[in-house]
Amino acid sequence: MNAPTPFPGRQDDRVAFDRGELAVILGLYGRMVSAGEWRDYGMSFLRDVAVFSVFRRAAEHPLYRIEKRPKLRNRQGQYAVIGMDGQILKRGGELKTVLRVLERKLIRSVE
Template identity: 55%
Template sequence: MGSGLGDGAGATVVPFPQGGAVVQQVGFERVELMRILDLYGRMVAAGQWRDYAMDFGRDIASFCAFKRTAERPSARIEKRPALRQKQGMWTLYGEAGQVLKRGHELASVLSPLERRLLKVVAD
């Protein structure tokens, strides 16, 4: 009678991955998330946003900000590392799904939202 390990009785050998680790999902780095949440907090304080949602997939990470929970997002920030060498991995979408800005740097992609915040404070 064997222990079930290595004696061929239903044992499954799973090879350890070689080389670099395979990314199972895209996420935000700490600095990126801090920048996005800082903007979110200021927009909440200005009465522009009330809720948010994050989604992490194999190819994309997204942050959606809502004025009302039941609506479409007022803004959606997406990170697609596969586009890093092309138009840039960051994209800002508006409420109707239109592309507002694309770029290689998160700060430049967030600039239209930053300008909107300045207008709210100035009123």
């Protein structure tokens, strides 16, 4: 029998990143922090989307949002990187492929 959740009825209806997805995202985050590009992050887990937001400083709007929308899995792909202005920079079904748009920015900042 399953153990009761701390918030009955709320835990199952939210989208979240799994451990593997978080490992990929946090790996990129660590490299960007080391390069001095990013300083803070936040995560939101909502009914239809999970969001990992990255910030240059904690008090500003996010530089980028990494979103997971499982309902788009069979259409445009469930992962997206969205810029500060709301423009979708990359969308697809593979998280590592979608995050390459941010990896390019890391390469440019190191050169």
